[in-house]
Amino acid sequence: MKTYFHIDLDAFFASVEQLDNPGWKGKPVIVGGLPGDRRSVVSTASYEARKYGVHSAMPLSRAVQLCPEGIFVRGRYRRYQELSSQIMAIFGNYSPDVTQMSIDEAFLDMTGTERLFGKAEDAARRIKAEVKKQTGLSVSIGVAGTMYVAKIASGLNKPDGLTVVNAGDETAFMLALPLDKLWGAGGKTQKRLRDSGLFTTADIYAKSEPLLKTMFGDSAGSFLYQAVRGNPGMIFGEEAKNHSISSECTYDFDLTDRYAIDTALMELSMNVLYRMHKEQVKSRTLALKIRYEDFTTVSVQETGDFSISNADDMFERCRRLFDKKYEQGRGIRLLGVACEKVYDRDIPDQKSLFDFGNEKKAKIEEAIYKMQDKHPEIKIRKARMLGN
DNA sequence: TCTGGGGTCCTAGGACCC
DNA sequence: TCTGGGGTCCTAGGACCC
Numbered sequence: 001m002k003t004y005f006h007i008d009l010d011a012f013f014a015s016v017e018q019l020d021n022p023g024w025k026g027k028p029v030i031v032g033g034l035p036g037d038r039r040s041v042v043s044t045a046s047y048e049a050r051k052y053g054v055h056s057a058m059p060l061s062r063a064v065q066l067c068p069e070g071i072f073v074r075g076r077y078r079r080y081q082e083l084s085s086q087i088m089a090i091f092g093n094y095s096p097d098v099t100q101m102s103i104d105e106a107f108l109d110m111t112g113t114e115r116l117f118g119k120a121e122d123a124a125r126r127i128k129a130e131v132k133k134q135t136g137l138s139v140s141i142g143v144a145g146t147m148y149v150a151k152i153a154s155g156l157n158k159p160d161g162l163t164v165v166n167a168g169d170e171t172a173f174m175l176a177l178p179l180d181k182l183w184g185a186g187g188k189t190q191k192r193l194r195d196s197g198l199f200t201t202a203d204i205y206a207k208s209e210p211l212l213k214t215m216f217g218d219s220a221g222s223f224l225y226q227a228v229r230g231n232p233g234m235i236f237g238e239e240a241k242n243h244s245i246s247s248e249c250t251y252d253f254d255l256t257d258r259y260a261i262d263t264a265l266m267e268l269s270m271n272v273l274y275r276m277h278k279e280q281v282k283s284r285t286l287a288l289k290i291r292y293e294d295f296t297t298v299s300v301q302e303t304g305d306f307s308i309s310n311a312d313d314m315f316e317r318c319r320r321l322f323d324k325k326y327e328q329g330r331g332i333r334l335l336g337v338a339c340e341k342v343y344d345r346d347i348p349d350q351k352s353l354f355d356f357g358n359e360k361k362a363k364i365e366e367a368i369y370k371m372q373d374k375h376p377e378i379k380i381r382k383a384r385m386l387g388n
Numbered sequence: 389t390c391t392g393g394g395g396t397c398c399t400a401g402g403a404c405c406c
Numbered sequence: 407t408c409t410g411g412g413g414t415c416c417t418a419g420g421a422c423c424c
Contacts, residue, residue, distance in 0.1 A: 032392080041392050056424085062389040102395095102424050186422050219398060220421090242396080250392060285416090295391070299418060336393090398421080405413085 001167045003120050005108040006142040006150035007091065007127070010159035012104040013080055014046035017073055019136050028052060028070040033060045035072055038252045039333070043075060047159055087131055087139075094127055099236065105154075107147055107236060121164050128162065145170055148231035152183050170230030175202050182227060189220065201228045245279070246287075247271035248336030254293045255332040265322060268337040269314045281342040282307040284349070286314065288321040289336035300325040301340065306349050308339065 009015070013031040018024045028049035033040030040060035052067035063070065084103045091098045094117065097109035110120060117123035124141045131139050140161035142153025149170045153163040165173045179200055180190060196215055198204050204212070205228045213221030226233060247268045255261050276282060286308060287301035300321045308314045318337060326332075 039391075043392080057392080059389055059391050062391090065389070104424075184422075188421060217399075244395070246394065248393060287417095297419085301417065303416065334392090338395095394424090396421105396423085399419090401417090403414100403416080406411100 001145050003110045004144060004147050004150040005110050005124060006147065006154040007106055007108065008140045008154045009087065009104040010138045010140055011044055011046050013044040013075055015137050016080055016083055018046060024071055028067050030054055030063055030067065030070045030072050031075045033072065033074055035064045039250050083135055083137065086135060090130055090134060094123065101236065107150065124162050146230050146232050147236050148227065148234045149173060152177065152181060174228050174230050175205060177201050184223060184227060192216065204228045243342050244338055244340045245272055245275050245342055246336060246338030248289060248334060250334045261332065264335050265318045265337065266315055268335060269311060269318055272337050272339055273311055273314055276339060276342060280345045282345050283339035283342040285340040286317045286321065287338040287340055288318060288325065290325060290332055291334035293331035293333055298325055
């Protein structure tokens with residue numbers, strides 16, 4: 001039997017602000033934006049702010065209404081990252097197998113650490129005390145024989161919580177759990193479950209897997225079947241095979257002007273390209289997202305024969321996708337650019353392996369791209385024409 | 389009240405190939 | 407003339423998570 005800890009930092013961003021601004025302790029702190037910021041949402045609310053009904057993802061304007069005396073801040077992500085790294089390092093002292101899930105949570109495989117740290121509950125208390133001592137922050141820990149149950153358990157007694165589910169009790173734990181705490185079933189699925197007459201985890205437990213698959217599809221059906229049993233097979237933190245890199249921006253005021261749109265596309269392209277460069281990856285698939293003023297969202301993507309090679313190339317592809325999808329005259333509240341399925345920069349483009357004509361063309365373009373770095377006045381268009 | 393930004397995974401349909 | 411079945415890749419949209 002395995003032992004997993006899931007550790008969650010309590011109201012992380014807001015807690016860091018209270019830590020660095022001692023006068024804010026015990027007060028409602030809301031991270032996400034300043035009152036008056038347009039189109040912002042709450043990133044994290046301190047527990048004091050939550051008493052007013054403020055919560056993550058809520059429009060900031062709503063939060064201001066609910067909690068006018070709240071302390072509003074935009075957020076200092078470098079500082080949060082710094083503390084996060086410090087805390088993850090502490091976790092590393094307790095387990096050789098730490099899987100960080102996000103900036104504020106991680107799984108620890110604690111199997112076989114009893115001789116070093118005593119029973120799970122004692123080890124959990126030690127970790128909590130050490131994080132508190134070293135950083136002044138509190139964490140909540142869930143202990144269970146599966147990652148899935150540990151994850152849910154850590155959320156039950158926040159903040160500063162410790163919830164232990166003993167080996168063998170996973171299914172009983174799940175059957176006692178309110179349905180809305182079922183991780184992985186969000187708002188839409190919750191409604192579908194209710195509409196199907198399933199109101200508790202026990203209701204789901206009573207259905208066969210084939211029936212659940214028929215009702216909710218193969219994947220969701222199988223997930224629900226496993227989840228209410230404590231989901232022993234579920235694995236978190238596996239190496240993702242289809243990595244993507246994206247940048248998007250919601251604009252304070254809707255864009256309609258073509259020059260402003262082009263500038264925005266260029267800026268997003270540069271962000272993505274820079275991060276691809278840092279990760280030493282490339283991509284053949286470019287995706288564009290447009291959110292109109294009425295919040296309807298559309299997307300287009302295109303996979304080319306060659307990977308995206310430079311900023312101008314990327315910008316050209318962006319513009320082409322934009323022209324293909326944009327409905328003239330509609331205001332744009334958000335634009336997003338993404339490179340999907342990125343792969344290692346050193347892997348040669350597949351097509352060029354089989355098509356020497358293309359390989360040659362790619363080399364010519366590559367040379368021109370290099371030249372262009374030195375002489376920005378040479379346009380990419382010319383590279384295209386050369387290839388033909 | 390009016391809805392962020394960064395991701396992952398799933399589905400369904402179409403194209404194309406054997 | 408009518409037509410199977412499987413596999414892979416691609417696209418658009420949607421659900422979900424932190």
